[in-house]
Every structure is written in C-alpha cells, then in structure tokens.
Amino acid sequence: LIRGVGLAARMGMLGLLCAHFALTVAYLAPPSPLKARVQPLLDATVGTYFEQNWSLFAPSPRSSDVALLARPLTATEVADLSRRGLPQEGWYDLSGPLYTAFEGNRLSAYERLSRPQYRAILAYFAGDPSLAAWQESCARGDPTSCGIYEQRVDLGRARARELLTHISSAFYHDIARPGDTVTHVALRARDGVRILWSQRETSARTTRDIDLGVYPVDPSVRPAGLYRLLEGTR
Amino acid sequence: MTRWGWWGWLATAPRQRSGLRVLQGAIGAMLLFRMALEARYALYLWGPNGLGLGSTQPVLGPTLGGMADRLFTMDASTLAVVVVLVISALCLLLGWHTQWASVFALVAFSLIDARLPELIDRGDTAARLMLFYLLLTLPFRSAPAPSSVVVWIHNLGVLAIAMQAMTLYAIAGLMKAAGPEWYEGTALYYISQVESLSLPALRGIFRDPFVTTAASYFTVLYEALFPIAMLSRLRLTWIAVGVAFHVGIGVFLGIISFSIVMIAIDLFFLTDAEYAWIAIRARLGWTALRRRLVSLARRVPGPARAG
Numbered sequence: 449l450i451r452g453v454g455l456a457a458r459m460g461m462l463g464l465l466c467a468h469f470a471l472t473v474a475y476l477a478p479p480s481p482l483k484a485r486v487q488p489l490l491d492a493t494v495g496t497y498f499e500q501n502w503s504l505f506a507p508s509p510r511s512s513d514v515a516l517l518a519r520p521l522t523a524t525e526v527a528d529l530s531r532r533g534l535p536q537e538g539w540y541d542l543s544g545p546l547y548t549a550f551e552g553n554r555l556s557a558y559e560r561l562s563r564p565q566y567r568a569i570l571a572y573f574a575g576d577p578s579l580a581a582w583q584e585s586c587a588r589g590d591p592t593s594c595g596i597y598e599q600r601v602d603l604g605r606a607r608a609r610e611l612l613t614h615i616s617s618a619f620y621h622d623i624a625r626p627g628d629t630v631t632h633v634a635l636r637a638r639d640g641v642r643i644l645w646s647q648r649e650t651s652a653r654t655t656r657d658i659d660l661g662v663y664p665v666d667p668s669v670r671p672a673g674l675y676r677l678l679e680g681t682r
Numbered sequence: 683m684t685r686w687g688w689w690g691w692l693a694t695a696p697r698q699r700s701g702l703r704v705l706q707g708a709i710g711a712m713l714l715f716r717m718a719l720e721a722r723y724a725l726y727l728w729g730p731n732g733l734g735l736g737s738t739q740p741v742l743g744p745t746l747g748g749m750a751d752r753l754f755t756m757d758a759s760t761l762a763v764v765v766v767l768v769i770s771a772l773c774l775l776l777g778w779h780t781q782w783a784s785v786f787a788l789v790a791f792s793l794i795d796a797r798l799p800e801l802i803d804r805g806d807t808a809a810r811l812m813l814f815y816l817l818l819t820l821p822f823r824s825a826p827a828p829s830s831v832v833v834w835i836h837n838l839g840v841l842a843i844a845m846q847a848m849t850l851y852a853i854a855g856l857m858k859a860a861g862p863e864w865y866e867g868t869a870l871y872y873i874s875q876v877e878s879l880s881l882p883a884l885r886g887i888f889r890d891p892f893v894t895t896a897a898s899y900f901t902v903l904y905e906a907l908f909p910i911a912m913l914s915r916l917r918l919t920w921i922a923v924g925v926a927f928h929v930g931i932g933v934f935l936g937i938i939s940f941s942i943v944m945i946a947i948d949l950f951f952l953t954d955a956e957y958a959w960i961a962i963r964a965r966l967g968w969t970a971l972r973r974r975l976v977s978l979a980r981r982v983p984g985p986a987r988a989g
Contacts, residue, residue, distance in 0.1 A: 458834050462692070465838055469845050476853045478860075496741055498814075500807050502854040507861030511872035547878035554936040557719035559878060560801060564733050567800040607735065611800065614733050618726065643875065645868040648889050653875075670731045674723070 472498065479585040484592040507580060512640030512653070515543035516565040520620050520630040521662065534634050534659065541638070542619055542675065561674065565615055569637045571608035572660060574601065612660060617669035622676050635660040692837045693829050696820050700957035701950040702840070703777065703822045706784070708946030709809045710774030712939045713787060716806075717768050727798055729760040734797035741796065754797055766790045780821050788813040805940030808850060808947065815842040847947045848909035855906025864902050867895035879935045901927075912951055924948035 475494040477483055483490070494500070519539045521529075543562050550558035574583070579600055585593035616633035624630065637658045643651045691697065720727065728734045734754060739747030753759045767790035773783035791810055795802050818839030826832045863869040874880045874888035888894045904920070904927065911920035925945050932941030952960075 454831065458693075458831070461835065461838055465842055465845075468842075469849065472846075472849055473853075476849065498811060500811065500850075502804060502850050503857050504804055504854045505869065505873055506854065506857035506864065508863055509861070509869050509873045511875050513876060513878045543878075550878060550936065551882070554938065555719070557723060559936060560716075560720065561723065561727075562878065563803075564798065564800040610735055611733065614735065618733065640877075642872065645866075645871055645894075648871065668731050670726055670729060672726050674726065 468494075468498075472500070476500070476502065478581050479590070479593050479596075481592075484590075484596070487596065503580070511642045513543065513547060514566055514569050514640070515541055515547075515638040516569060516615070516660075517636040517638055517657070518542055518616055518619055519634040519636070520623075520628075520665075521632045521634055522629045523631045526632050526662065529662065534636075534662075539636065540619070540623070540675075542615070564611060568608045568611040568615065569660065571604040572612070573637075573658075579604075609661075609663075613663045613666055614669050616663050617666040618672040619675045620665050621669065621671035622674065630665060632662050632664050634662045692841070693834055695828055696826060696833050696836045696840075698840045698843075698950060698954065699820075699822060700954050701952055702816065702819050702843075704949045705812060705843070705946045706774045706780050706816060706822075707777065708942050708949075709787070709812060709816075710771045710776075710783070712805065712809060712942040713767060713771035713791065714775060715942065716939050717764060717771065721764055721768070724764045725757055725760060727801060728754055728763070728794050729757055730755050732798075733800075736796045736799050738793065738796045741792075750793060753793065763790050763793055767794070777822055781817070784813055784816045788817070803937060803940050805937065805943040808846075809943045811846055812843060812943075812947070815839050815846065818842065843947075843950060844912070847950065848912060850947075851905045851908035855902055855904070855908070858902045859906060864898055867898045870894045870897040870901070873935075879937070881934055881936075884934055917951060918956075921948050921951055 471490060471494050474483060474486065475490045517539045519535060521535075525535065543565055546558040546562040550556055550562075579597055582593050582597035582600070586597045612635055616635055620630060620633050637660055638655050639658060641654045641656060643653060726732050737747060738750040741747065742750055753763055766786055770783040770786035770790065773779055774787060788810065791806075791813065795806060795810060816839065818835050820826060820832060820836045826836070858864040858869070861869065863872055871888045871894040874885050874894075888897070904923065908920065908924075911917055925948050928941045928944040928948065931944075932938045
C-alpha cells in the first residue's frame with residue numbers, strides 16, 4: 449500500500465509539472481479562439497504566479513531610441529496653455545544623457561534607469577509590446593481579442609500616466625531652485641524615425657515629437673538624484 | 683538514460699548537479715552585478731515616494747501582499763530588502779546554504795520586481811523562474827538515498843528548468859519567425875540602429891546585406907530549434923554556439939545581466955559526466971601550462987652578478 453501511495457504521489461507531481469507547462473505554453477501561444485476561452489484561467493495561473501513574455505525583439509524589433517523630454521511650467525504658463533500652447537524653449541532631455549552615459553560605460557545602470565521612461569511612453573501609446581499579438585488579432589476582426597487588447601491598453605495607460613507623473617516630479621525636484629514657482633511639468637516623447645533598410649545609405653536619422661500631456665508636480669515624490677547632472681543639457 | 687528509460691532517469695539518481703551549481707552561481711553573479719550598479723538608486727527606484735508603483739497583492743492577496751507592500755513604505759526596510767538580496771546572491775555565487783539562499787533571493791527579487799516591473803528585462807524574468815524551480819533541487823554536495831522521493835523531486839526540478847528553457851527559446855524563435863523584419867532578414871540591422879543599445883563600432887557591420895541576413899536567420903533558427911537540438915546529437919554544438927551568441931549579445935548590446943543568465947541556462951544542459959570531463963581536461967591543461975612556465979623560467983638567465 450505504501451509503495452502504491454508513493455507511486456501515486458510521484459505520478460501526481462509529474463502530472464502537476466506537465467499541467468503547469470501545458471498552461472505556460474498556452475499562455476505564451478498566439479491568440480486563438482481556444483486561448484480566448486481559457487484566458488481567465490491562464491491569467492489566474494501562469495499570468496499571476498509565473499508571469500513571462502519572451503517577445504525578445506519580436507515580432508518587430510525596435511529600431512530607434514525614444515527620449516523623454518520635460519518642460520517645467522509655472523502656474524502662469526499652465527493658465528496660458530489653452531491660448532498659447534506649450535512653450536518651444538526650455539525643454540530638458542531626460543533620456544539622451546542616460547543613453548550617452550551608458551554608451552561611455554557599459555558597466556553602469558544608466559540603460560536600466562532609462563527603462564521606466566521608455567516603457568511608460570510605450571504603454572502610454574500602445575500598451576506593452578506583449579500585446580502586439582492581441583492587437584494584430586483584433587485588427588483581423590476578432591472582437592474577443594479587441595476586448596482583451598483594449599482592456600489591457602487602458603490599464604497600461606493609466607499606470608503609464610501615474611509613472612510619468614512620478615518621473616516628471618522626481619526630475620523637477622532634482623533641478624528645482626529656491627523660489628521657483630513651477631506647478632506642472634509638460635512631457636514630450638522624441639521618437640527616432642526608422643531608417644528603412646533600402647534607405648540605409650541615403651537617409652539620415654530624423655525625429656518627431658509627440659506630446660504626452662501636462663502633469664502636476666507631486667511634492668511627495670522623492671528627488672531622483674540623477675538629473676542634477678542634466679542642468680547643462682537644456 | 684538507464685534501462686528503465688525516462689522513469690529511471692527521474693527516479694534513480696539526482697541529475698545535472700554541476701549544471702544546477704553553474705546556474706545558481708550565475709544567478710547569484712547576475713543579482714550581485716545588478717545590485718552593484720543599482721543599489722545607490724534603490725530609494726529612487728523602489729523606496730517610498732520613488733518610481734515604484736507596483737504591488738504584490740495580485741500575487742500574494744490583500745493580507746500578505748499588503749504586508750509585503752508595507753516594506754517599501756520606509757527607507758530602512760526598502761534598503762533591508764536590497765541587503766537580503768545581496769547576501770543571498772553572494773551565498774548563491776559561493777555555494778553557501780544554497781537552498782535558503784534561493785528562497786531569500788526569490789522573495790527579495792520578486793518584491794523589487796513587483797515594485798517596479800518597468801525596470802526588468804527577460805533575463806530577470808528567466809532568473810526569477812529558475813530560482814523558483816531551484817527550490818525543488820538538492821544542495822550541490824548532498825548525498826540522498828538512491829531512488830528516494832527527494833531524488834524524484836530534484837529531478838522534477840531539473841526537468842522544470844529544462845522545459846522552461848526550451849519553452850523560452852522556442853517561443854522567442856517562433857515569435858521572431860512571425861515578424862516581417864526577421865522573415866526578410868533585416869531585423870539585426872534595425873536592432874543595431876538603436877543607439878542606446880548597440881556599440882557604435884559595430885553599427886556599420888549590420889549595414890552589410892550578408893551579415894544582417896545571416897545573423898537574423900541564424901537567430902531565428904537557433905532559438906526555434908533549441909528544444910530539438912537539446913534532445914539530439916546537436917546538443918553540445920548548440921550549447922557552444924549559444925554561449926558565444928550570448929557573449930555577443932552582452933558585448934554588442936550591453937545587456938550583461940541577461941547574457942549571464944542565458945549563458946548559465948545554456949550550460950545547464952551539459953551533463954555531470956561532461957562537466958567531469960571538462961574538469962579533468964582543465965586540470966591537465968593547467969598542469970601542462972604550469973610545467974611549461976616553470977621550464978621557461980629556468981631557461982631565462984638570472985641577472986649577472988657584479989664583481
């Protein structure tokens with residue numbers, strides 16, 4: 449009897465392992481009608497306790513850097529926004545100096561420190577790259593995929609706004625001078641336009657700026673201790 | 683494989699012990715590397731009123747998750763999490779109390795991951811999953827009774843690590859195969875144009891049609907075929923190529939922590955007999971080298987004495 453129980457326990461453990469990897473593969477598989485049906489189960493198991501995403505530069509690799517620009521605004525400038533729009537002068541590049549510093553020293557944290565900015569910008573526009581499969585399936589006309597995609601984009605965007613508020617406040621507290629009357633920070637993404645393979649010898653990199661909105665300075669957010677170095681990069 | 687096939691492989695003796703030790707050490711090294719660079723920004727990243735907005739409550743529930751989240755409401759407890767991670771990483775690297783070290787490293791690493799998930803990369807995800815599966819495995823020098831339950835559980839841990847690694851590679855390869863740039867063979871050119879990642883000296887190389895096409899197709903084929911290679915005679919070739927591939931990623935893209943973990947995952951697939959063979963060869967090579975150096979030193983004339 450003891451031998452039988454031992455054997456059953458061993459088989460049970462092996463069965464659990466197989467079930468775990470069946471769920472993992474289903475979680476990572478491209479959208480399908482079957483996957484849409486079991487999505488709540490996948491989210492509650494692998495998605496919660498063994499979250500993973502292996503879209504390493506896939507399906508489409510990124511081909512340029514996205515930089516976060518910030519412009520501290522006084523209460524007067526905020527009041528004038530509807531009439532005059534965002535100022536053209538006085539923008540700070542929060543990402544470029546991190547990229548340059550990382551290029552100068554690969555054994556540094558600068559690239560990793562730039563990730564929250566980059567990921568927040570991505571989430572603000574289109575959600576996480578892991579949603580690409582749902583987006584494609586939605587574009588092909590599957591309403592279930594559209595529902596899942598839109599729900600996740602909304603969640604990601606709400607979180608991105610919160611993160612951008614923290615990033616911009618941390619930045620401002622770093623560079624604030626006594627007597628400053630800044631109440632908000634305007635944010636902008638500077639996206640490097642992809643140079644197509646066929647134009648690689650003839651085109652030069654251009655950029656386009658996309659406004660991300662105006663965020664109140666949160667006085668409780670801790671200074672970054674990172675952007676004092678950027679004083680000269682305006 | 684024994685005469686009982688896969689059942690015997692799982693039941694009789696603990697497998698991949700050297701590979702597991704390499705994996706433990708590499709995860710410890712990766713965590714230490716990360717903390718050496720990031721600890722000075724710990725309060726900005728994870729501390730109270732820092733960038734971190736995440737919570738462990740979706741995983742741990744409101745009670746336990748609430749308690750875990752409270753760790754990040756004070757500077758001292760935030761730094762304590764980092765200290766626990768550093769100590770457990772050091773233990774993993776040096777092979778001290780590796781089971782407890784895996785538990786503490788997993789808890790501390792999961793806490794900071796959940797606090798600011800925007801900071802992590804796929805290497806961190808792989809390390810977190812591997813740390814969990816490492817909990818099932820035996821310490822390096824333990825000697826369990828043959829065919830005991832602990833041997834079975836250890837080998838299930840080994841199997842879990844192998845299956846996770848194969849899933850990781852296969853999914854990464856298949857997702858690339860679905861991307862037009864990978865299909866057209868220009869993907870590596872586009873990645874090389876990301877200035878924050880790629881080395882300036884090597885950007886020009888990927889403008890060459892042969893280099894970018896070969897490298898793009900190689901990446902897709904290597905990853906997608908990894909599970910098949912691990913179960914075939916191509917295993918050793920695939921491991922050697924994988925190590926070189928990830929060294930290249932570390933140097934070219936600068937994603938060093940990711941490369942450390944992936945190299946260890948590749949090396950995990952070497953058997954204990956292969957590690958023993960490598961150890962013997964290394965010892966013989968070292969002895970021969972030492973002998974040659976000694977004989978060279980004897981041949982060099984000493985300084986002439988004056989007078």
